[in-house]
Amino acid sequence: MTAFRWELSLMIGLTGLIVWLAFGERMPGWWAGEQELAVQVAPVRTYDFEEKIHVTGVLMPVNEMQAVSPLAGRVADLRVKKGDSVSAGALIAVIQADEIAHRQAELEAAVQSAREDLRSKEDQLAAAQQSAAHRGELFKQDLIARRELENAVAALQTLGAETELARVHLSQREAMLAQAVKIQSLSQITAPSAGVVSRRWVEPGAMVAAASPIVTIASGNLVKFVGRASGAQAGMLREGMSAVISIGEGIEGIVSRVISGRSPDQRGVELEVQLKTSAAKVRLGMAATALISVTAAGPTLRVPRSAVFKSAGIDYVYKISAGRAVRQRVNLGAEAGSEVVIEQGVDAGDLVIVDRVHALKPWSRVRAAAQLPAS
Secondary structure: OHHHHHHHHHHHHHHHHHHHHHHHHHHHHHHOOOOOEEEEEEEOEEEOOEEEEEEEEEEEEEEEEEEEEOOOEEEEEEOOOOOOEEOOOOEEEEEEOHHHHHHHHHHHHHHHHHHHHHHHHHHHHHHHHHHHHHHHHHHHOOOOOHHHHHHHHHHHHHHHHHHHHHHHHHHHHHHHHHHHHHHHHOOEEEOOOOEEEEEEOOOOOOEEOOOEEEEEEEEEEEEEEEEEEOOHHHHHOOOOOEEEEEOOOEEEEEEEEEEEOOOOOOOOEEEEEEEEEEHHHOOOOOEEEEEEEEEOOOOEEEEEHHHOEEEOOEEEEEEEEOOEEEEEEOEEEEEEOOEEEEEEOOOOOOEEEOOOHHHOOOOOEEEEEEEOOOO
């Protein structure tokens, strides 16, 4: 009998331990008659969401082309400034490439020398031709020996070969000079298209490397607004939304690009708005403000901001269920005045506790003492 009582006591103790482990912190409320807390509550409400987002930025051309220097050298002349209108092919800048200029001067001297050498060889060849013809006449009259005629003919052939070689040498030098002149012509930078100079990358006298941009030209009449939005509102921006750009007067546009930050350090989004106006009516580079209308696809759920608290980096609210405070994890959306949008975790009509949330524990006994009025 004693062994039976000991086993029964052990089983009761183990059962109590299992129940305590299963229900945790709820048990003190059941056994100790915990105090009921009076709390203020508010219902989860539904709203048709619409908000205006302000974004600051600048006006930029949609289409841009760069005039690039194919040569390394010094900017000897820069003939345009920001805001100037240019036509396609207009001279924009001149690059002084000393190495190429020096090579061109050497080739010009080589061509001149080759021309003089060819002229001299042609004169000698003409004289040799006359001499050989004269020797031929004398030989016919038996006035000179055959050897003398043969020597004259051999000299003529030699000069003919030398003249032809000089002519080839001149042709090669002229081809090299033409190539150098063509390369040197690249030092004259022209506009790739008609438009307006939107940026000047260098100043006169600056040294540039090959393929360096000299100016940027905005071509065409299309204009865009470029800005950056941050905070909770940035996540609501989508391509296709309507926008009004303010620069003294409102210009309508459409959000054409939304690019999220590529790293945790780049929060927010880059925004582009295609404007329904021409570049002739605005000043490129000027500051502007975009007013973007954001409308949710359906009704949104909101609770007072005071109802939301964090624990271990996670957002929660306390709902009331059967006189108990039930901790509920939630996913937050944008803030809307004194309220916050709840994307997941609650349903319309749920009662959430809006005060003393940090004094509560899960499954605390609570009583709704007051309800916040509708905002």
